[in-house]
Amino acid sequence: MSRILICLLAAAAALPAQITYERIVNAGKEPQNWLTYWGDYGALRYRTLDQINTTNAKHLRLDWMFQTGQSGNFETVPLVVDGIMYITVQGAQAYALDARSGRPLWHYTYPMPDNIKLCCGTINRGFAMLGDSLFMVTPHAHLIALDRRDGSLIWDSEIAPSDKGYGATIAPLVVKDKVIVGVSGGEFGIRGLIDAFEAKTGKRAWRFWTIPSKDEPGGDTWMADSWQRGGAPAWMTGTYDPELNLLYWGIGNPGPDLYGGARLGDNLYACSLVVLDPDTGKLRWHFQYTPHDVHDWDAAETPMLLDINFRGQHRKVVVQANRNGFFYVLDRKTGEFLMAKPFARQTWAKEIDDKGRPVLMPDAVPTPNGTHTCPGLAGAANWMAPSYNPETKWFYFPVREQCDVYYSMPPSFQEGKPYWGSVFRGATDEQEWGLLKALDPSTGETKWDFRYQHAPWAGTMATSGGLIFAGDQDGYLMAFDAKTGKNLWRIYTGAAIVTAPITYMTAGKQFVSLAVGGALMTFALP
Amino acid sequence: MPAFSSLEADDLNALVVFVHDLHAGASGTERPTGDPSAGRKVYEASGCSGCHRIGRAGNVFGPDLTRVGASRSLAYLKQSLVDPSADIPDEFIGISVVTKTGKHITGVRINEDTFTVQIRDQSQEFRNFEKSDLESETVMKRSLMPPYRLPDRDLENLIAYLASLKGGPASGEVKQREGIR
Numbered sequence: 001m002s003r004i005l006i007c008l009l010a011a012a013a014a015l016p017a018q019i020t021y022e023r024i025v026n027a028g029k030e031p032q033n034w035l036t037y038w039g040d041y042g043a044l045r046y047r048t049l050d051q052i053n054t055t056n057a058k059h060l061r062l063d064w065m066f067q068t069g070q071s072g073n074f075e076t077v078p079l080v081v082d083g084i085m086y087i088t089v090q091g092a093q094a095y096a097l098d099a100r101s102g103r104p105l106w107h108y109t110y111p112m113p114d115n116i117k118l119c120c121g122t123i124n125r126g127f128a129m130l131g132d133s134l135f136m137v138t139p140h141a142h143l144i145a146l147d148r149r150d151g152s153l154i155w156d157s158e159i160a161p162s163d164k165g166y167g168a169t170i171a172p173l174v175v176k177d178k179v180i181v182g183v184s185g186g187e188f189g190i191r192g193l194i195d196a197f198e199a200k201t202g203k204r205a206w207r208f209w210t211i212p213s214k215d216e217p218g219g220d221t222w223m224a225d226s227w228q229r230g231g232a233p234a235w236m237t238g239t240y241d242p243e244l245n246l247l248y249w250g251i252g253n254p255g256p257d258l259y260g261g262a263r264l265g266d267n268l269y270a271c272s273l274v275v276l277d278p279d280t281g282k283l284r285w286h287f288q289y290t291p292h293d294v295h296d297w298d299a300a301e302t303p304m305l306l307d308i309n310f311r312g313q314h315r316k317v318v319v320q321a322n323r324n325g326f327f328y329v330l331d332r333k334t335g336e337f338l339m340a341k342p343f344a345r346q347t348w349a350k351e352i353d354d355k356g357r358p359v360l361m362p363d364a365v366p367t368p369n370g371t372h373t374c375p376g377l378a379g380a381a382n383w384m385a386p387s388y389n390p391e392t393k394w395f396y397f398p399v400r401e402q403c404d405v406y407y408s409m410p411p412s413f414q415e416g417k418p419y420w421g422s423v424f425r426g427a428t429d430e431q432e433w434g435l436l437k438a439l440d441p442s443t444g445e446t447k448w449d450f451r452y453q454h455a456p457w458a459g460t461m462a463t464s465g466g467l468i469f470a471g472d473q474d475g476y477l478m479a480f481d482a483k484t485g486k487n488l489w490r491i492y493t494g495a496a497i498v499t500a501p502i503t504y505m506t507a508g509k510q511f512v513s514l515a516v517g518g519a520l521m522t523f524a525l526p
Numbered sequence: 527m528p529a530f531s532s533l534e535a536d537d538l539n540a541l542v543v544f545v546h547d548l549h550a551g552a553s554g555t556e557r558p559t560g561d562p563s564a565g566r567k568v569y570e571a572s573g574c575s576g577c578h579r580i581g582r583a584g585n586v587f588g589p590d591l592t593r594v595g596a597s598r599s600l601a602y603l604k605q606s607l608v609d610p611s612a613d614i615p616d617e618f619i620g621i622s623v624v625t626k627t628g629k630h631i632t633g634v635r636i637n638e639d640t641f642t643v644q645i646r647d648q649s650q651e652f653r654n655f656e657k658s659d660l661e662s663e664t665v666m667k668r669s670l671m672p673p674y675r676l677p678d679r680d681l682e683n684l685i686a687y688l689a690s691l692k693g694g695p696a697s698g699e700v701k702q703r704e705g706i707r
Binding site: 451452453454472474475476490 | 638639640641
């Protein structure tokens with residue numbers, strides 16, 4: 001065999017296989033990897049890895065820790081591909097780490113411009129990957145592509161101008177040959193949008209405005225020209241059904257957040273699920289959870305895609321534990337409203353009618369003197385990841401039990417400046433608390449709750465080891481028995497947990513990793 | 527607390543003035559009627575330093591009083607003495623626990639999370655408890671500080687003394703120099 005052929009064969013053997021769209025579609029078949037933000041296109045966050053299970057989780061201990069040296073909220077969800085971990089860090093930074101040891105392989109820092117105004121801080125929720133390219137957003141609303149082999153910049157595209165209030169914190173979503181992102185800045189009088197970029201070139205392929213213009217369908221749901229600064233950001237990653245070829249994206253609240261008088265009407269597609277054709281960005285259908293929202297109750301929560309037995313029928317559904325305190329089930333092909341059940345204290349809606357529209361309680365709107373309402377502005381649920389276990393057939397998610405006093409007054413609009421409509425404050429004479437809730441999505445019935453001392457900001461993950469992993473605001477990473485809710489293991493990490501863990505396998509060992517404080521912590525059995 | 531760097535200069539100045547004026551009632555315009563020197567004797571005779579600290583003297587069980595006159599109004603100082611349960615600062619909420627071995631411990635709740643609670647007990651020591659080791663845990667609605675039923679003159683003098691405490695050097699500065707956060 002010639003030397004050249006030997007070299008080529010050796011090189012081919014050493015190179016990990018590239019990430020393809022097909023691999024992401026079939027992500028469940030390679031549970032040792034975490035190929036996309038949610039772990040899978042439907043956002044179940046469930047892994048068939050059971051080396052760590054209900055019998056031995058109590059023995060989990062810290063295996064390695066990587067210190068980023070950064071402060072602030074560390075919200076990344078790592079990707080793990082064939083033994084390499086890729087993380088984003090606040091301040092437009094990124095690392096590749098050896099997934100077995102945590103040793104850094106490369107480090108990238110985006111050269112952020114000086115004196116730039118950022119609407120939404122510098123947090124970053126993670127990468128997407130396709131081929132040899134990694135994709136991340138920057139705080140000033142750019143989308144960049146990096147070479148996964150050395151972190152070098154491939155291309156840099158502006159999503160939207162940051163001086164007009166746009167920002168980005170989202171983990172992008174790769175679908176076929178496109179990278180899809182949404183923007184932050186809903187409290188800065190932007191007009192929200194979702195963009196798709198060509199993965200190879202960084203050229204914009206399509207744009208979907210989350211607020212229709214006056215002459216578009218839904219344009220009549222905004223008073224006068226309020227649509228031009230109506231917010232409705234798309235700051236969390238959507239989900240995707242490859243068989244239906246539909247993209248599901250939750251849209252944020254309208255602005256000004258607490259003063260609806262400036263924007264009378266239902267304010268489409270704020271606080272809605274929009275379902276798009278990923279090839280063209282065209283709207284296929286939508287469902288609005290909270291018409292004319294005045295409590296900042298984004299619908300940016302995870303739109304999880306499930307196949308369940310619903311009232312005796314097998315149905316493909318999209319479920320969401322909404323910030324407004326209701327758990328929704330919709331047919332994910334047609335958008336038909338199937339069910340909405342409250343999962344937390346709520347004082348704003350008498351009920352959800354048979355079309356899915358809330359019937360409002362009187363006097364549950366913000367006022368100049370303040371109105372006490374549950375849930376609070378941060379919602380009964382928020383962006384934190386839920387998960388699903390196909391064995392129990394239950395939906396696991398963090399619940400925030402906390403109410404606020406909402407104040408309202410007309411704001412003045414200045415481009416790029418906050419556009420709130422007054423303030424809210426915690427109902428300070430009340431104790432907040434939180435729950436990890438297991439819920440049957442086919443009925444909305446709670447199966448078990450585990451109570452947290454404080455309302456959480458951390459997501460969950462399910463495994464075939466019969467475990468649910470979750471974090472809390474005090475800094476505990478925990479493992480629970482998925483069937484009983486019994487706490488099997490915990491570790492105090494020292495910082496509030498504001499993201500969700502992942503699990504992966506490399507070198508024959510299963511790991512659980514979590515970004516917390518300034519560190520990436522990874523746990524395993526001895 | 528997030529930064530409010532997007533405020534316009536005029537709004538920022540107005541906000542600063544508003545926040546600054548929040549303590550005007552403490553020291554700016556009110557004048558206590560009592561005698562601070564006599565009030566100091568009342569403070570010492572009442573054993574206040576058993577829980578409170580002024581400068582480096584006293585204990586840490588209750589709030590530090592080194593600058594209390596600079597941050598609290600006369601009305602608040604009076605209320606703190608005669609009805610301390612009316613407004614208990616979050617960091618001085620009292621808690622009472624009973625362990626499964628029958629021990630009763632009462633103190634200031636330093637931290638409480640889903641699984642544990644940390645207390646500063648009445649001997650000023652830190653105690654840590656796993657909630658699974660506790661029979662009961664009661665967050666106290668009443669302040670750990672008892673209400674003081676002082677003769678009117680003593681009360682006025684004590685209030686005057688507390689109102690005179692405005693730091694120098696400020697307790698916070700001392701703590702910073704000593705590396706205490």
